[in-house]
Amino acid sequence: MPRRGAFVVIEGLDRSGKSTQASNLIQRLDDAQIPSKLIKFPDRSTPIGKLIDSYLRSETEVDDHAIHLLFSANRWELASSIVKDLEAGITVLCDRYAFSGIAFSASKVAPSDAPKPVVAEGSSIAPTHQTAPPLLPYSWCRSPDVSLPAPDLTVFLDILPEIASKRAGYGNERYENQEHQERVRELFSRISEEVEAEGVGRWVVLDGGLELKEVEEAIWREVREAVREGVEGELGGVKRLWD
């Protein structure tokens, strides 16, 4: 089997520490003289990325379907260079990927359909909540990313939305509210089950609420193993998402 770099994705809820850990990790890879590259989605530097940036800052309104396709197109812009780097022996570390795309879009509900307490006036019965229907079907959200390069390892940083909401910068952009984040967390759980069932690489859940150093060490152990598998030819060729 060919030797190649490992494709490692860091996913997680907002403010779970993905970008902090990704930059620490790239430094460690560099120190260990492992050829590596850090990429991030959305990549806000491309023309498509600039549109996405404006949408996330709520400066532009874009149809939910269209913005989902733009997030995916933003990944496709880099797909062939990811494969080229992996085949050249470079480990590619990616801060958010297609799993964020599915989780954030499939968790959208119409504002007027948001769950409301259902209780008769004067009733002593505790309120129940209706589940609002999703705006975009889950399978539709998955489809534009079919055939993108598949990660060998996805590290998911789990954190309770109420803890994440206390971290710096929370709430500045679209989607950064606890209700949406709860739905996103459920969607990530469904995605992780599919990744495991369909053999789309390894999915590891780590506690993003721990001390920075503890999280870093736990990620490093997983990444080192993925890099070793790549060097020793155990990863095989680059696989494709959901194939």
Ligand code: Z5A
């Ligand atoms: N999105 C989408 O809809 N569709 C897609 O296809 C994709 C994304 C790819 C912007 O993403 C939005 O795009 C995002 C998903 C959606 N929506 N929301 N909401 P982004 O990746 O550009 O978002 P960001 O601005 O980088 O934020 P983030 O990723 O949510 O944050 P983070 O990278 O996970 O956290 P951090 O910046 O590393 O850390 C946040 C703060 O916490 C910082 O002050 C750290 O010092 C602190 N921190 C980090 N770790 C710890 C620990 N362990 N303890 C204490 N404090 C910590």
Ligand code: MG
């Ligand atoms: Mg980040």
